[in-house]
Amino acid sequence: MPEAEKSEKKMRVQLRGMTCASCALKIENQLNKLPGVKQATVNFNLENAFIEYNPNMTGFEKFNAAIEDIGYKSNLARIELQIDSLKSEEDARAIQNILAGQAGIHEIYVNFTAQVANVEFNPEEIEPKRIKQHIKRLGFEATERVSAIDTEQMEREKEVRRQKIKYFFALILTIPIATVNILLHFNVFSSFSANAIFFIKVLLFALTIPVIFYSGTQFFIGAYRALRNKTANMDVLVAMSVAVSFIYSSLTTFTPLPGAVFYEAAAMILTFILLGKYLEAIAKGRTSEAIKKLMGLQATDALVIRDEKEVRIPIDEVQVGDIVISKPSEKIPVDGIIIEGKTNLDESMLTGESRLVKKTIGDPVIGATINKTGLIKFETSKVGKDTVLSQIIKLVQDAQSQKAPIQRLADRVAGIFVPIVLLIALLTLNLWLFVGQIAFEDALLAMTSVIVIACPCAMGLAIPTAIMVGTGRGAESGLLIKGGESLEAANKLDAIVFDKTGTLTKGKPEVTDIISETLGDDEILRLAASAEKGSDHPLADAIITSANKRGLPLTDPKDFEELNGKGIVAEVDGRIIRIG
Incomplete structure (x- = not known):
């Protein structure tokens, strides 16, 4: 193997702080500029970056610094381990020292009092199973309190709750703001005194402030980060349209400047965008469901022969060469070769075929298939990430991270879309003012409408969402798709050949009709x-x-x-x- 290939590694980094597809493109471009990075792909939906790099030239510290430079946060996968029998601080330090020396582990903190270890690691380089094995060699038992995928899922659920609170808070205030402001526009309060009208405008001002400065804070922070890095994204458009409406309305409220107030425009823009953010957070929260369902097919433990005794151990502790016993109705825990006994296996999770497959000495067995009839012993041939099921899970993960060719085009368009929209909005304002000769407030409303309507999120979000949903739903249904390129190429198919059983049919026979001439x-x-x-x-x-x-x-x-x-x-x- 060439030296260059040997020195290449892969890393999957979790990202925080992205608000739209433009953010993902910005991070991707920043990472691809780093020396030693062969290729970096950022997935906005999965909120992660998949990086191929030369470890002799760069690493996570440089990736993290580059991401933080443009205003975002990153971390590697995290697990929380419960460690039994820690007796002293020396034990905790021993665990920290042995794990700190392992490739793929970035950070380790052991809390002796709580008997807990928190580990941050690169899942492309080391598995949780290997981390627990290193701890076991020191004489301690480690079990996962919170797995890496559960940690990620909890973060997403937290984000769903945050967006939900912000959206409903904004909605509760926006309803009276919009109602009163619309009544103002239709002169319903024309019989009121000037002081009463002023009080109504002040009330609208007061109700709009928490909508902007609590619910809308994320957009202003995102806009600041984008402008600081000399780019423009969706947050810039939202922040500008809200700021223009609110500032103009505030000036007409508290200064002699004549004109109507548009507090409802500022509040409604934020409320509608927050609804989109809330729905987006829910969709993101479901991205790992397909992976978790595939993982759920695995057995959790295995009955193995150790020191001539039958011992039931967690599946993570099974090693290549172990002799595993499988009884009828149990799941096969790992891949292996039968050395004793015969049985019939249900391999429908792999093949879709409902008919049982006869297995005898010398035949291979696949982890997660079901032993239906006989007692067998088999020698383990593959464990962990090398098993067939783990390879399927890895294929789905990689497929969800890939970009389709058309998505690269959408990314390029999204990169220049916001500046063009801003130019069109300014052109709209000037044309209505100097050519159309309408009131300034109406021209301002036209400009704001252009900015809001032209939100570029859909362009950057639609394709990765389609890939994510397509590959995830396909995996749940037993259909493996290699990625966005394969999905895009499917558009050119003119013939599809199906394996009927388990694909077009249920994969499980059942009695539908009984026809008899003599008996009931x-x-x-x-x-x-x-x-x-x-x-x-x-x-x-x-x-x-x-x-x-x-x-x-x-x-x-x-x-x-x-x-x-x-x-x-x-x-x-x-x-x-x-x-x-």
Whole structure:
């Protein structure tokens, strides 16, 4: 392998503070400028950056500094471990020292009093399983209190709650602001005295302030960061439109400047944008659901032979070469090769086929498939990230992080879109003022409308959202999509070949019709189900399930014989039953 390739590493960094797709593009450009970075891709929906880099030239400290320079925050994956039997500060320091020396671990803090370790690590370089193994070598047991994916999910749930509070706070105040301001515009208060009108305007001013300076703070902070870095994003447009409406209305309220007030414009702009932010936060909070469902297919523990004894251990502790025992109805915990026994496996989670697959000595077994009938022993061949299921999960994660070719075009357009919108808005103001010769307040309203309507979020958000949802929903349904490029190429397909079972069908047979010329439906179903009690065929399960649903009494068959490739023969209640 060439030296350059050997020195390349990958890192997945979590990002905080992004408010729109323009922010993601800004961070991506900043990272790609760093020496030693081969390629950086930022996903706004997943709120992470996937970076390929040369560790001899750069690393997380430089990535973090570059991200902070433009006003955003970053961190690596985090897990919280419960460590039993810590007796002293020396034990805590020993754990810190051994973990600090491992590649991929960025930061480690062990709290001796709470018996807890918090670890920040690069998931592309080291797994939580390996971290726990290092701790175990020192004689301590470590269990995950909060996993990396749960930590990420909790952060997203916290963001959903924050946006929800801000939105509903703004909405509660915006309703009376908009109602009163509209009544003002239609001269409903024309009979009121000047002092009363002034009081109404002051009241609107007072109600608008918390909407702007509490609910709308994030947009002004985002705009400040963007302008400080000599860029313009959606926050600049929102902040400008709100500021123009509010400042102009404040001047007409507290100075002799004539004109109407537009407090409702400032409040309603923020409320509608906050609704979008709230819905966006909910969508982001669901991005890891497909991954979590795939992870949920894994067994949590395994029965292994250690020192000639059967011991049940967490799946993370299973090692290559371990002898694993699998009993009927259990999930196969990891990939391996059968060394004793035979069974039938349900591999539908992998293949979509409902028919059981016969396995005997020398045959491979795949983790997360289900052992249906027999007791087997197998030697572990793959564990952790090397198993088939882990590779599927990794494929889905990578697919969600990839950019489609059309998204790169959208990113370039979004990068210059905001300055163009601002120029058009200024042109609109001047044209209405000097050519249309309308009142300044009406021209100002036209300019504000251009800024608000032209919000560029949809351009940068639509494509990554489509990729995220498409790959996630596909994974849940057993369809693996390699990424945005594959999705985009699907547009050119003119023929699709399906594997029918488990794809176009449920993948699980069931009885739909019973046709008989001599016996009643229940009787023929009872006889068939009783005979099938000796079979493990999927069609037998379907017949027995149908009989059980009808509450039919089944009897055990006699002289049961399975004719390979043909069917079965058995005696039930003195009758010879042939099914095939």
